[in-house]
Amino acid sequence: LSTNYKAEIISIGTELLRGEVLDTNANYLATELPLTGMQLHSVTMAGDNFEQLCELLKQALERSRIVITTGGLGPTEDDLTRECIAAVLDETVSVDAGLEQQLRDIFKQFGREMSPHNIKQAWLIPSAEALPNPRGTAPGWWVTNNDKIIVAMPGPPREMTLMWRNEVKPRILSKLSGNIILSRTIKLYGLPEAEVAERAESFFSTDNPDLGIYARTDGIHLRLIAHGENSESLLRQAEEKIYDIFGPNIWGKDDDTLIGMIGNWLAENGKTLAIMEDSTSGLLANIISGIPGNSGFFNGSLIAPSDEIKIAMGVPKELIDTHGAVSPEVAEAMAVAARVNLSADIGLSTSGILTEHVSERRRPGLTYIGIADSDGQASWSQNYARFRDELGQREATGAFFRLRERLIKFHNAGLRPKG
Amino acid sequence: LSTNYKAEIISIGTELLRGEVLDTNANYLATELPLTGMQLHSVTMAGDNFEQLCELLKQALERSRIVITTGGLGPTEDDLTRECIAAVLDETVSVDAGLEQQLRDIFKQFGREMSPHNIKQAWLIPSAEALPNPRGTAPGWWVTNNDKIIVAMPGPPREMTLMWRNEVKPRILSKLSGNIILSRTIKLYGLPEAEVAERAESFFSTDNPDLGIYARTDGIHLRLIAHGENSESLLRQAEEKIYDIFGPNIWGKDDDTLIGMIGNWLAENGKTLAIMEDSTSGLLANIISGIPGNSGFFNGSLIAPSDEIKIAMGVPKELIDTHGAVSPEVAEAMAVAARVNLSADIGLSTSGILTEHVSERRRPGLTYIGIADSDGQASWSQNYARFRDELGQREATGAFFRLRERLIKFHNAGLRPKG
Numbered sequence: 001l002s003t004n005y006k007a008e009i010i011s012i013g014t015e016l017l018r019g020e021v022l023d024t025n026a027n028y029l030a031t032e033l034p035l036t037g038m039q040l041h042s043v044t045m046a047g048d049n050f051e052q053l054c055e056l057l058k059q060a061l062e063r064s065r066i067v068i069t070t071g072g073l074g075p076t077e078d079d080l081t082r083e084c085i086a087a088v089l090d091e092t093v094s095v096d097a098g099l100e101q102q103l104r105d106i107f108k109q110f111g112r113e114m115s116p117h118n119i120k121q122a123w124l125i126p127s128a129e130a131l132p133n134p135r136g137t138a139p140g141w142w143v144t145n146n147d148k149i150i151v152a153m154p155g156p157p158r159e160m161t162l163m164w165r166n167e168v169k170p171r172i173l174s175k176l177s178g179n180i181i182l183s184r185t186i187k188l189y190g191l192p193e194a195e196v197a198e199r200a201e202s203f204f205s206t207d208n209p210d211l212g213i214y215a216r217t218d219g220i221h222l223r224l225i226a227h228g229e230n231s232e233s234l235l236r237q238a239e240e241k242i243y244d245i246f247g248p249n250i251w252g253k254d255d256d257t258l259i260g261m262i263g264n265w266l267a268e269n270g271k272t273l274a275i276m277e278d279s280t281s282g283l284l285a286n287i288i289s290g291i292p293g294n295s296g297f298f299n300g301s302l303i304a305p306s307d308e309i310k311i312a313m314g315v316p317k318e319l320i321d322t323h324g325a326v327s328p329e330v331a332e333a334m335a336v337a338a339r340v341n342l343s344a345d346i347g348l349s350t351s352g353i354l355t356e357h358v359s360e361r362r363r364p365g366l367t368y369i370g371i372a373d374s375d376g377q378a379s380w381s382q383n384y385a386r387f388r389d390e391l392g393q394r395e396a397t398g399a400f401f402r403l404r405e406r407l408i409k410f411h412n413a414g415l416r417p418k419g
Numbered sequence: 420l421s422t423n424y425k426a427e428i429i430s431i432g433t434e435l436l437r438g439e440v441l442d443t444n445a446n447y448l449a450t451e452l453p454l455t456g457m458q459l460h461s462v463t464m465a466g467d468n469f470e471q472l473c474e475l476l477k478q479a480l481e482r483s484r485i486v487i488t489t490g491g492l493g494p495t496e497d498d499l500t501r502e503c504i505a506a507v508l509d510e511t512v513s514v515d516a517g518l519e520q521q522l523r524d525i526f527k528q529f530g531r532e533m534s535p536h537n538i539k540q541a542w543l544i545p546s547a548e549a550l551p552n553p554r555g556t557a558p559g560w561w562v563t564n565n566d567k568i569i570v571a572m573p574g575p576p577r578e579m580t581l582m583w584r585n586e587v588k589p590r591i592l593s594k595l596s597g598n599i600i601l602s603r604t605i606k607l608y609g610l611p612e613a614e615v616a617e618r619a620e621s622f623f624s625t626d627n628p629d630l631g632i633y634a635r636t637d638g639i640h641l642r643l644i645a646h647g648e649n650s651e652s653l654l655r656q657a658e659e660k661i662y663d664i665f666g667p668n669i670w671g672k673d674d675d676t677l678i679g680m681i682g683n684w685l686a687e688n689g690k691t692l693a694i695m696e697d698s699t700s701g702l703l704a705n706i707i708s709g710i711p712g713n714s715g716f717f718n719g720s721l722i723a724p725s726d727e728i729k730i731a732m733g734v735p736k737e738l739i740d741t742h743g744a745v746s747p748e749v750a751e752a753m754a755v756a757a758r759v760n761l762s763a764d765i766g767l768s769t770s771g772i773l774t775e776h777v778s779e780r781r782r783p784g785l786t787y788i789g790i791a792d793s794d795g796q797a798s799w800s801q802n803y804a805r806f807r808d809e810l811g812q813r814e815a816t817g818a819f820f821r822l823r824e825r826l827i828k829f830h831n832a833g834l835r836p837k838g
Contacts, residue, residue, distance in 0.1 A: 016449070017459045017461070017462070018459070019447070019631075020631055022446045023445075023446070026464065030437060030438030031437070040437070041436075042463060042466075044464075052460075214439050215439075281707075282696070282700075282722065285696075295724055300724055300728040303694075303701065303704040303719045303720035303721070305713070306714060308718075309718055312760070343727075343731070392705070
């Protein structure tokens, strides 16, 4: 690993060491840094302690080309990031008139008194450039010291991520890596992570393109990052290879979301969707409600935890009596009932038991997904007995993939990633 | 900070540095360590690199009494935690016959061939004691070196947390801190975090009891940890102080959950609950479905995103025409309709717009919660325009608190924390 592209992160705040706050910033930056050509060497989480922070910063500067800190830019005495950077570089802080004016303007805008403590947030040192923070009072610092860079960003993730995208990432790309970097994420479903990793890694032993494997709730994401003058053709070749290996399991790429693609298709084709949920208990509805424009196609969901309510919502009592509530027949009847009662083109259902709270008649982990449309009904079973985590998410993802397959097969939906 | 109680964590795995996995282990251990009397000095996240890991381990041992590693205990060449501990302590690894037998038994039990690579997982060094891992193939190590301790635990959170609770935490308590440590968590609702922190911290300037402030989806949790011979009376006094300061805002303690307490009361009193959701879109139902025994009191939920569906589900069209869908009248009518259609004692509703997907007639951020029972109806408005994150969770928590208040006032529910 050449020092030239070596990066490290220092996450600052005693609240992190007490577990009061989960450090999602380091994880976010870890996924982002490869897109700038930098390689993350380590992350250190440290408390609000001047000596410790200075020592860490000094060591990090010796090892790495760029040191990124998050946190410690607040107005209190415990916020020591600026003080430490100044001390390590042996520079003196002073109030920057422009930053002070901006700070006073922010307080005026919110009708709040500015405490004298806040003046720290207008400090600079000679080698620091201020990075605007549209979402908070603490500007970041971009500090150049010989060939090394220190970037100080605020701790709140909303502020940090925006500053990263608008200020830090572009600067790293133009000033440090000076590289053409292209990336592509390809999204798969229906294969276990271990198998995806084994098959993909056997083809990607080099680090250009670099391959990252991310297990997400909507399947496995493969992220390719290519750099250098040939990055475009390297990326294209790698992408073709992935299509060769995983073709039928690929459902999307880059910013595609599963339910977003389905929702777009439904809205564009004037189709509506209604749901009856048992095993997912509201999760399908909740995921759909997060898509912009869902009111154009989503007619609602009926959460039916008991036999009585399923019957009241239109599932024939005889079916439950004959086949049991967890059965393909009842899953299909639930989808039909949702479609009819909520006047939708397509009905989707989930039934069964995901948790350990099992009653006599039901097997834990066995669930059914049902779909009903003008072409009839279908159902699929799934057994989650061997899984332990995120069962609801797994079931929801499974239901959306069944819906996607149905739309492709029976409704001619072109739900394939472009390209 | 005395070295005697200083702890640090090394989270190991290149997948962490690539952002493929979020390090929740460090956060979990950070919340747990104060309960053992140890103080966390820093967390370092590092890749699967022998030299780097050995260097980190050596430095950590110089600084801290106990060094906890997670990850790097798998069977592959990249899993180097055992190798590094042995190297740093200048000891030689050897296969432990007992561990090997256990390992072979696990593979036999699952009907799988044991790869020769796995034999690493039966290694020990003279100063290491094996820690059982009932959820995986990698035992942990408890390593004693002079006055210092190294604990190596596996990376998968399910394996790590169980090993922590059963093996590591008890050993730290008995061998290292030798202290009487008591803790109590007190849960508040209805006050901003900054105000809670300011009011609480002015009373708790000492570190015995130590005060932690955790912002959670169900409000603010204050955790007190007292140690030493007087820990019982110290804790009791501190708890009384917190009741004095925050009395009316305290709703639970320790393992209490809001909907769990409500659900218990409903089940014990033979009352049932039904919901109609718009703004929370399935989230209330989903939260309730996570409580053991919810089938005893939860009759279901109707997710009604549009006026048409609300009307089809029993909300009078005239009310929507007259007052608009986002109004106290419609929120109450939704609660009534849920109660009637799902044959429940109590109806609860949420309506309004939480996201940025705003139609003409609706103001973003304005929501209503409605409740209906045999005593009539009530509603409350809430404006989330100034919040940006976790609006659904905030609204859901708000709805459950309104329900709790209603049960206390109109149904004589004793929904107070014991003690």
